[in-house]
Amino acid sequence: xxxxxxxxxxxxxxxxxxxxxxxxxxxxxxxxxxxxxxxxxxxxxxxxxxxxxxxxxxxxxxxxxxxxxxxxxxxxxxxxxxxxxxxxxxxxxxxxxxxxxxxxxxxxxxxxxxxxxxxxxxxxxxxxxxxxxxxxxxxxxxxxxxxxxxxxxxxxxxxxxxxxxxxxxxxxxxxxxxxxxxxxxxxxxxxxxxxxxxxxxxxxxxxxxxxxxxxxxxxxxxxxxxxxxxxx
Numbered sequence: 551x552x553x554x555x556x557x558x559x560x561x562x563x564x565x566x567x568x569x570x571x572x573x574x575x576x577x578x579x580x581x582x583x584x585x586x587x588x589x590x591x592x593x594x595x596x597x598x599x600x601x602x603x604x605x606x607x608x609x610x611x612x613x614x615x616x617x618x619x620x621x622x623x624x625x626x627x628x629x630x631x632x633x634x635x636x637x638x639x640x641x642x643x644x645x646x647x648x649x650x651x652x653x654x655x656x657x658x659x660x661x662x663x664x665x666x667x668x669x670x671x672x673x674x675x676x677x678x679x680x681x682x683x684x685x686x687x688x689x690x691x692x693x694x695x696x697x698x699x700x701x702x703x704x705x706x707x708x709x710x711x712x713x714x715x716x717x718x719x720x721x722x723x724x725x726x727x728x729x730x731x732x733x734x735x736x737x738x739x740x741x742x743x744x745x746x747x748x749x750x751x752x753x754x755x756x757x758x759x760x761x762x763x764x765x766x767x768x769x770x771x772x773x774x775x776x777x778x779x780x781x782x
Contacts, residue, residue, distance in 0.1 A: 554581035555671045558601035560592035561585075561633070562610040566656070570605065570633070573660045580667065589617035596621045596628045602671045606650075608634040608641045615648045622649025629670045633663070637681060652676035701742060708735040713752045 557574060559582060561567040571582045584595045589612025596604050604621060608614055618630050631652040632645045642653050651670045654663060655678045666676040701709070704725075711721040718736070722729040736748065745751035 553579065555579055555603060555667060556581050556583045556599070556601040557603050557605060557667065558583060558592070558595040558599060558628075559585045559605045560587065560589070560595065560610065561605070561607040562587045563607075570663070573663065574667070576660075577664055580664065588612040589614045593617045593620055596625050600625065600628060602627075602629065603667050604628050604630050605633045605667075606630060608632055608636045608638075608645060615644050618645055618648040618650050629673070631666060631670045631676070637684075642677075642681070653681070654678050655681055701739065705735050705739050705742075708732055709739050709751060709755055712736065712748055713755070 557580060559567055559571060561570070564587070567585055567587075571585065574580045574582050583599050583601050586592050586595050588610050589606075592604060592606050592612075592614075595601065606614065606618065618632075621628050621630055630650040631654065632642075632650050633654050633656060634641070635656045636642075637655065645653055651673075652666050652675055654666045654676065658666075658678060662678075666678075669676045707725060708721055711724060716724070718729050718732045722732045725732070736751070739755075740746070740748075740751045743751045743755060
């Protein structure tokens, strides 16, 4: 077992990337193994080097969320930690839903970043405390809009493809079912989500998935654990 926490860094700003790397190299238990500048390079580093923690920016070239999902599902030993300036709730929820184990805002102190990396490396989760409180506060405002949805596997598949902007015909072709069957599943989905149309159905499901993603996280503020599981 390595005495180091091996870290990969993917960020399209070279100076910032080097700054983070230099900060981490000062810690005896941390080792920066490789750096990249986009989503594809992040996946390449994760596959070739298998770092313990992969630091990734939300806003860099390539499909970042797809890269996070690939690393999280195909390379379960590599933990993804987002390091970004983005305070967008949507970015945070999409990253967490894709499988990221943490979300840290750039500008954090060196010790906090190190704490986040160590937590994620141990299999724990970490979100910048102030940002976590903001997410929880805003989420509670939508409490009355969120329901528990009992969708079947096929209904999940259909609404997932629809959420990507596919037509019924395109969904039917991709799932190898008839267009009529797709319409049937969409009718069932809209009834369960209390939605009047496809847009409302996708929006309602996204709110629910965001709650699920946030509910999986145990947020640490300093040394005081805060249970971030939402109970609505």
